[in-house]
Amino acid sequence: RKEVEQDPGPFNVPEGATVAFNCTYSNSASQSFFWYRQDCRKEPKLLMSVYSSGNEDGRFTAQLNRASQYISLLIRDSKLSDSATYLCVVIFISGGYQKVTFGTGTKLQVIP
Amino acid sequence: GAVVSQHPSRVICKSGTSVKIECRSLDFQATTMFWYRQFPKQSLMLMATSNEGSKATYEQGVEKDKFLINHASLTLSTLTVTSAHPEDSSFYICSARGILAPGTETQYFGPGTRLLVL
Numbered sequence: 001r002k003e004v005e006q007d008p009g010p011f012n013v014p015e016g017a018t019v020a021f022n023c024t025y026s027n028s029a030s031q032s033f034f035w036y037r038q039d040c041r042k043e044p045k046l047l048m049s050v051y052s053s054g055n056e057d058g059r060f061t062a063q064l065n066r067a068s069q070y071i072s073l074l075i076r077d078s079k080l081s082d083s084a085t086y087l088c089v090v091i092f093i094s095g096g097y098q099k100v101t102f103g104t105g106t107k108l109q110v111i112p
Numbered sequence: 113g114a115v116v117s118q119h120p121s122r123v124i125c126k127s128g129t130s131v132k133i134e135c136r137s138l139d140f141q142a143t144t145m146f147w148y149r150q151f152p153k154q155s156l157m158l159m160a161t162s163n164e165g166s167k168a169t170y171e172q173g174v175e176k177d178k179f180l181i182n183h184a185s186l187t188l189s190t191l192t193v194t195s196a197h198p199e200d201s202s203f204y205i206c207s208a209r210g211i212l213a214p215g216t217e218t219q220y221f222g223p224g225t226r227l228l229v230l
Contacts, residue, residue: 043222043224
């Protein structure tokens with residue numbers, strides 16, 4: 001089983017739609033979780049951290065389910081500019097060593 | 113503005129030459145720096161993790177003698193691709209982890225370096 005798994009998509013959704021992505025992780029001791037956005041041929045950019053209590057930033061909502069070991073990202077009222085690849089990131093820290101693992105990304109295409 | 117810079121942004125070199133890529137954290141001290149490689153249409157693959165003043169920790173399958181990492185200060189890390197070959201052509205991205213605001217530690221990415229080995 002991969003350490004971090006995402007559905008590669010693509011998810012093709014119309015403007016204004018709500019879309020959700022999940023990301024599962026295998027290490028139950030993982031401590032930090034993030035969603036990054038990567039545009040074509042660009043570097044990843046932090047979209048939002050994922051907190052245990054869930055967090056919302058405008059149209060974006062991130063949630064963590066430790067029992068089932070997955071994080072989710074919900075995008076409401078999709079915009080054309082939301083088209084990108086969304087990467088989940090899981091961080092595990094042990095003995096001063098930090099391991100950062102990226103998912104392969106989920107591609108979102110918002111259609112006019 | 114960008115909090116992590118990379119230089120050069122693009123490099124074309126002949127097979128057999130060495131290429132050095134610099135990664136700098138701007139306005140913050142990076143406790144840890146990471147080097148990633150991304151081939152077209154693939155995810156980021158971590159190559160190595162480095163802490164200032166200590167040897168880098170390489171991921172399995174990454175040759176430490178080929179990809180030399182120097183983390184000389186809390187704001188600078190360099191990756192040298194030695195004796196580059198066409199299969200080393202890729203998008204190399206550095207990332208710096210540090211504290212920009214109290215209580216928040218975040219990982220920021222450089223803009224990447226496109227390496228093309230002819």
